[in-house]
Amino acid sequence: MTRTVCVVSVSRADRAMAAVVGRALDEAGVSTLAMVVDDPLGPDSLIEDHGVRTCRLPAHMEGDDTAGLGRRMGALTAAFAGVLADERPDVVVLTGDRYETLAAAGAASLAGTVIAHLHGGELTLGAMDDAFRHAITKLAHLHFPATGAAAARLIRMGEEGWRITLAGAPGLDLLMQAPHRPRADFFRALNMADPGDFILATWHPETLTTDGGAAGLEALLTALAETGRPVLFTGVNADPGGAGQGARIRSWAEEQAPIHLIPSLGPLYAPALAHAAVMAGNSSSGIIEAAAFALPVVNVGDRQKGRDRGANVIDAAADPAAVRRAMTRALDPAFRSSLTGMANLYGDGCAGPRIATRLAAEPIDDRLRRKTLQGEELTA
Structure with a gap:
């Protein structure tokens, strides 16, 4: 049967x-x-x-x-x-x-x-x-x-x-088996011009901290603005406080340039990881999937605390200075070069x-x- x-x-x-x-x-x-x-x-x-x-x-x-x-x-x-x-x-x-x-x-x-x-x-x-x-x-x-x-x-x-x-x-199966998507095709699919070296950002609430991770979000937004780099910001998930933090990100984005809010990249997520200069925020994809692309990651706050991580992840406390230091290191070409050939703890x-x-x-x-x-x- x-x-x-x-x-x-x-x-x-x-x-x-x-x-x-x-x-x-x-x-x-x-x-x-x-x-x-x-x-x-x-x-x-x-x-x-x-x-x-x-x-x-x-x-x-x-x-x-x-x-x-x-x-x-x-x-x-x-x-x-x-x-x-x-x-x-x-x-x-x-x-x-x-x-x-x-x-x-x-x-x-x-x-x-x-x-x-x-x-x-x-x-x-x-x-x-x-x-x-x-x-x-x-x-x-x-x-x-x-x-x-x-x-x-x-x-x-x-x-x-x-x-x-x-x-x-x-989740790595699709990423590692997908054909390479050229950068021009990626931005064409997003219906936007290539903004240059961009940061891929994702933020979700910290559901076990007193402020829900609001301090970490503010530290992240401050550091992103200071880089002057274009940012592709994906959507906040359906956790307690998610709507409010999503609204804060939208409000911040209106005052910045160039920030692109994309609720969900779907099948374009793999090329986003492939073409990004850095990933920043507190998503598990920064721990699991980003390693498949040897992509530097700035992981902010405690949401992913305790999760096994590779050498590409730079942890930063929910403090603007700490996130700024982590971002500077992640954007350093020498750090990116040091990740060449890294193995992913999460499989093959x-x-x-x-x-x-x-x-x-x-x-x-x-x-x-x-x-x-x-x-x-x-x-x-």
Whole structure:
């Protein structure tokens, strides 16, 4: 009997990962469905473009305050439960650490569905996502961490070693396999003139700090303005405080030149990383994907604190002087040259087939479903 696997994508941040794993499962002969939550920033079709059968769920956005996000989490739990009841998949694949992903994990657990978890074992100490990720780990039956350090953390959390497959980051598969897009074609696709050496910036709220990361954002904006460089600024995600910080970025951009606000780069993200002079902000893509391009990254504040990172990442406190120093170093040609040939801690761009191979063959039995702590024996 052919098994069915549902791959969940809750935002633009995990679209590439879901597309990669969904396509790899299809190629392995597994019946695959992608459950995709619409992005509040606008429509996208990355997963459908990769030939994966897709069921779309409304975004259910009711504001980004804690009450609004709580209602959204409840609405998404109900929506996921409905799809799971109709499709009755054998396995649900979840990525990372979002509260929307925890909603899918809760629905899958109640449905008795096996959960496979990507990017478990990582740390982001400045965001509530850290706790969501670890909660999903304890609900999951199979783990596909991206780094050796993350795999070791899963063991320390009590997860049994046989459940863990070191896969790498599936989001790198698309980046490393994509054909090079010339700079002129990239800016033509954005319908803008080439502004010269630009900084790619992304900022998201720090959901576990008192000010939500506002000080870090102001430090970043100050440093960006002082460089005088053109900036491509992508959109803020749907976290508490995201709307307010997005408005602050738009207000700042109106007083600067040349700043280009682009809510989502979608398939143009890889060439953006390839052609940028520096990436700045606090996005996980600065830690994971930017390393594939040996791109210098200025990582500001605590949102990514604790996450494994490579030599291309320069950490800066939420202070204008600290960010200014980090930006100066990142823009130094000698620093960029020092990164030539660097390895990416997050893998080699072949994660999708590794994940699909195990999901296609793993026996779905009582041993898989009945979890215990590493080293503990089940007793009658």
